[in-house]
Amino acid sequence: MRNYLLLVISAPIAIAAWAALVFTGTMNGWTRTAIAEPGDVSEFLRAATEMIDAEHHGNLGFALLENGEVVGEYYVSIGAPIDRDTSFQVASLSKWVSAVGVMALVEDGTIDLDAPVSTYLHSWQLPQGEFDTDGVTVRRLLSHTAGLTDGLGYGGFAPGEDIQPLTESLTQASDASPGADGRVRANLEPGAQFEYSGGGYTLLQLLVEDVTGEAFETYMQRAVFQPLGMENSTYLDEVSDNGNRAALYDIDGTEALRYRFAGLAPTALNSSTADMVRFLQSNLAAGASSATRPHILQPRTIALMRQPEASQFGLEIWGLGTILYAPNGQGDFIAGHDGSNDPAINSAVRYNPATGDGIVVLETGDRTLATRIAGEWVFWQSHQLDVLSFTGIAENMILTVLAGALAIVLITIIVAASLARRRWRRRRRAATA
Secondary structure (H helix, E strand, O other), X not given: OHHHXXXXXXXXXXXXXXXXXXXXXXXXXXXXXXXXXXXOHHHHXXXXXXXXXXXOOOEEEEEEEEOOEEEEEEEEEOOOOOOOOOEXXXXXXXXHHHHHHHHHHHHOOOOOOOOEXXXXXXXXXXXXXXXXXXXXXXXXXXXXXXXXXXXXOEOOEOOOOOOOOHHHHHHOOOOEOOOOOOOOOEOOOOOOOOOOOHHHHHHHHHHHHHHHOOOHHHHHHHHHHHHHOOOOOEOOHHHOOOOOEOOOEOOOOOEOOOOEXXXXXXXXXXXXXXXXXXXXXXXXXXXXXXXXXXXXXXXXXXXXXXXXXXXXXXXXXEOOOOEEEEEOOXXXXXXXXXXXXXXXXXXXXXXXXXXXXXXXXXXXXXXXHHHHHHHHHHHHHHOOOOHHHHHHHHHHHHHHHHHHHHHHHHHHHHHHHHHHHHHHHHHHHHHHO
């Protein structure tokens, strides 16, 4: 009986140990090889451009930074030529840029991170529900922990369609992506968990407009784009046609429609590779010229935006408007933001605050290419799998864990059966003796 009890106890322990081993091995890349040797910038550039040439189906802008300075750029298109000043739609990368605009209002004392957002709103208020909306704060909106369940995702409005008014979009977004609820309301306990919410950033857009008295675009031009010299950046697609705008392509290489948005802050930014380099550099303290580069926020505020506010799968994944991709080994995180939207828009900007290294990838024509290139950069930098790469292979990891668990269960059953046979034989011999 003691042996059976030992088996019953050992099996779940072995399954737990196997799951922990698979998780640890996945996050530390035990079965993965970096596309370049650590520190070999030229090799990484070569490997990244080969990856781009083999896989791009539209247009793509790429820049690599070392110690705060650009050390390589690459631009490709299946249509009209593009360059560092070509403007791309960048989808949810907009959120990080918008968050910097919000944090500028925090720095100057206009808003408080931990005050209820309702304190600052007069154009629209969150509907009262099961949970007290006083728990919906600026901090929680920035970190997707405010309990909002809209699930947005905005599809946008096609040329010729009227753009939904902002307050109507907050009540019920008519351009919600498939599967999204589209209503901005607190159906979960604020602060209790991470729940991605594009609507939360649309609410922050309204906050900016209500406290400044300016249109969101006007404020962002004044507070962020103009001080950083981001001359090819705008949240309004109608005014971004400066003759150097990247065409949108679907995954089959056909040109796609340009959509416009009511929710500017979460998804509507148009920006160029050069402008996103400027924005990335404004977040850096490392680098020989960092002291002379323009900055919007103080270093302590930029560091605050990298403080963990939300987690998933036991991983710290989100700060204030920034994704925390992986620990950088120096008590901080490789941070930034990605963006993805239909038809096939993908963007990624990431940086290591300890080294001043970074990467910018803006593209159309592939749903994941920018994210995959930036993921390779994170792994090359840190030998850590970034959180978006982890999400992409989570299904395979789960299958591996389940396969191992099944093997452990089968082995346990075989051993138990073997013990039972031995016990039966002993009893039979005892009975015939």
